[in-house]
Amino acid sequence: MTAGWGWPLTPTYANVAAMVPPDSLGNFYSGVGLDRADALRRDETWVAAQRADPENRVILVWRNHNLVRRAETIDAVWLRIAEAPVLRDGAAEPVFLGRDGETAIFAVDLSDLAEAEAQTLAAKHGIFEDLRTVGPLMAQRDGAVLAYARGLLYWHQRHRFCGVCGSATISAQAGHVRSCTNADCGCQHFPRTDPAVIMLVHDGERCVLGRQKIWPPGMHSTLAGFVEPGETLEEAVAREVYEEVGLAVSDVTYESSQPWPFPASIMLGFRATCAHGPMHFATDEIEFAAWFTRAELMASPEDESFRLPRRDSIARRLIEDWLADG
């Protein structure tokens, strides 16, 4: 169960997949390809039966690290429930990710285990790795499923208490809701993903790339920032560009999006036009930014003097699409 693209569409989600233009599935960490079975996951009897079926599968996560198998390739480990005593004995609270055909896929967070325990458990099957490190080396679909598992379990970790009354919450609807245990409150909390805009700013001939101090040496990338309450995505693009480099953009157009569970974002990719001009950095965010021609970017040495963003990022996609338009 480690195939990348070419994974057969099953009837259960063919209709959903058919509604989405193929191009929009292109970014890494997209293309989970599971039927999320919203109606079934509300049915506790059905969910319990799936948890008890030894042939169903479980994705293990420990402290935001995913279980992977390192061989010639790096693959997700889709453990059979029969091989996962943590799920069988009811000690861990599984989250239902969806169905792959008739096979139910769960994710389980083992973060309560000490490191030695987690490594012992993992040793028979693989190793816990940070998806930020191994993701770019994996088949896209494996990366997408691991990102989904990590993102949803991260939300559970961070929402153990009700934000309204402070009481404990419990997982419901197979992990797609957390319900407040205070009967007087009863608030339901739903998984969150934070919208962030990321934009290639260009004047037709040159584009703006910048870098932050915390990035790997030499890495330059597109500008980005979180969407704030009370603004449209286009307004967020214009605000962030102005805040970070002091440029005024026009013609903001949507390109594509990417789930980015590091830890909890959905990246919304745009292209924005801007008149060529000097920049003023907000140095607390941007260490450096400049205009680059296509020829300069295509000659990138990809070393510590200058490199483009990682290949699994939408930033790279935005840059490569702009280069291809030249």
Ligand SMILES: [Zn+2]
């Ligand atoms: Zn509450």
